[in-house]
Amino acid sequence: MPYQYYYYSKFNLLVKVKFIFLAYYSNFHNITINSELNTPHVKRYNYSNKTLNNSKDTNFNVLIKTTTFGGLMANTETTINAVINPQINDAPIDIEKTIKALERNNFVVHYFETGDEAVDYLRSRIQNKRVAIGDSRTLLELNVHDALSEVNDDITDIQRPLPGESFRDTALRTMGRDVFLTSVNALSQTGEMVNIDGTGNRVAASLFGSQEVFFVLGVNKITPDLASAIYRARNVAAPLNSKKNKKSSLNPCAKLEEKCYDCGSPDRICNALTIYYKKMRNMQTMEIIIINESLGF
Numbered sequence: 001m002p003y004q005y006y007y008y009s010k011f012n013l014l015v016k017v018k019f020i021f022l023a024y025y026s027n028f029h030n031i032t033i034n035s036e037l038n039t040p041h042v043k044r045y046n047y048s049n050k051t052l053n054n055s056k057d058t059n060f061n062v063l064i065k066t067t068t069f070g071g072l073m074a075n076t077e078t079t080i081n082a083v084i085n086p087q088i089n090d091a092p093i094d095i096e097k098t099i100k101a102l103e104r105n106n107f108v109v110h111y112f113e114t115g116d117e118a119v120d121y122l123r124s125r126i127q128n129k130r131v132a133i134g135d136s137r138t139l140l141e142l143n144v145h146d147a148l149s150e151v152n153d154d155i156t157d158i159q160r161p162l163p164g165e166s167f168r169d170t171a172l173r174t175m176g177r178d179v180f181l182t183s184v185n186a187l188s189q190t191g192e193m194v195n196i197d198g199t200g201n202r203v204a205a206s207l208f209g210s211q212e213v214f215f216v217l218g219v220n221k222i223t224p225d226l227a228s229a230i231y232r233a234r235n236v237a238a239p240l241n242s243k244k245n246k247k248s249s250l251n252p253c254a255k256l257e258e259k260c261y262d263c264g265s266p267d268r269i270c271n272a273l274t275i276y277y278k279k280m281r282n283m284q285t286m287e288i289i290i291i292n293e294s295l296g297f
């Protein structure tokens with residue numbers, strides 16, 4: 001046999017073996033993906049009875065990719081496409097898929113029907129700790145500060161500076177606490193979370209320094225995929241956040257139609273885009289509290 005043909009045949013065989021292995025392994029993962037939820041505190045989600053109608057081929061391709069990369073985390077190509085081409089996507093959300101995807105990314109997930117149930121859980125879960133609360137409309141709406149102050153003496157809240165304290169000093173005090181709480185601008189059904197930040201203190205404290213970080217969010221922030229999560233963060237959450245304070249309320253997204261104009265405003269609030277792919281290394285836990293209500297921006 002000519003040696004070119006010999007090598008071609010060996011290559012073909014290798015591809016076939018790899019394909020069979022991936023097919024077997026992907027099928028195995030498919031069983032896991034479709035299995036019933038068995039997570040404490042997680043209740044069935046009635047937001048929509050529909051699920052995404054991926055074709056078998058699409059599912060298979062996704063599973064091969066995810067098998068190769070070790071989970072449903074977005075790979076580099078998906079991330080680049082999502083960042084340069086964020087897109088609105090109104091496909092119905094499957095909460096069980098969302099929770100499974102987050103758990104595969106090593107996040108702990110708890111799902112509650114109401115904000116009151118979620119706050120009760122946080123009050124029982126976080127006790128006698130040094131707590132920091134980051135900027136979050138969701139946490140304000142749930143009155144998390146007051147609930148946690150019943151069982152924790154040491155709380156630093158970015159919304160409640162000490163008398164005469166600068167923003168920078170309050171923000172610095174939120175770093176390195178035992179527990180840090182915030183929210184996210186968007187969470188994707190594929191298991192990633194997205195936050196946009198103007199100053200950076202919120203994402204900085206959520207990424208390093210605390211042993212336990214809690215992200216609290218309503219189901220209104222869940223999107224089908226990473227591209228739509230980034231779209232939401234830029235075109236829904238950021239304009240509403242821009243309107244919150246006097247300076248940023250002059251940004252075009254706050255003055256004109258509610259969408260991102262990728263402005264050059266000195267008070268632009270979108271200076272960093274953070275994608276949380278998986279739990280940070282060395283951090284004890286990153287816990288996601290999903291509430292079946294519309295909360296925050």
Ligand code: SF4
Nearest residue numbers: 238253260261263270
């Ligand atoms: S980049 Fe500018 S226009 Fe776009 S959302 Fe942020 S502040 Fe608004």
